[in-house]
Amino acid sequence: MPKLIHEDVRPQLKDLQIDPSRPMLITDADEVLFNFMQGLEGFLEENGMYFDWSSFALHGNIRHKDNEEPVSSERIPKLLDQFFADYCHRLPAVSGAAEHLEQLSRDMQVIVLSNVPPQYADLRKEGLQKNGMDFPLIANIGSKGEVVEYLTRHLNGPSVFIDDIPHNHSSVKKHADHVERVHYIADERLAKLLGPAEHSHVRLENWPDIYTHIQDVLNGK
16 A cells, blocks of 8 residues: 555555446545535634635635634634534535435445545544435545555546545546546535646536536446
8 A cells, every 4th residue: 555645544445345347436525525615604604704705725715704804824723623523414415416426326336535634534424324425435634646546556447536626636647647537616606716627637517517427438438
């Protein structure tokens, strides 16, 4: 197993049962399966803050409602920690995600690769189960390319990676260039702030289009 894969991630990979004869879909969770920003806005509202949508970044865009000053960068990690503890298991699901994953799982092995803080992996699993997406979850730490390479290295068929973060596509291109890379950002407001990921193969706007594209990949189109 590659040394660059975090030591807390390796046991999760060893526990997976991978069928080399079946194609694989590796999908991110936040802004792909779950409406992260919708949940975050609800959390911020409850705590006297808001997101001002000036850019894609969290730092500088989370502001206090009373004086409109940005929340300090030092406070952001603790704030996100509290958000995951309160909301990770009850984030709303992205429209069409569960239905299309269920259809795709008939032909592919589906794995959720999420950089959710490891201490909240059980809550993320709960959220997946409650929304009809009970697929294996890898709570990743760090870049994703090495993990994707490990998961797909012995596959005899095609593999697809879906993520909203551009640098994750760059990482997969570097370490697993054979994997089809789909850039998708569920929140339309967030999507407008960020162009297509440089190292993705395609940028898509909804799950029906993602499903059609993956079917084309499976059929060699």
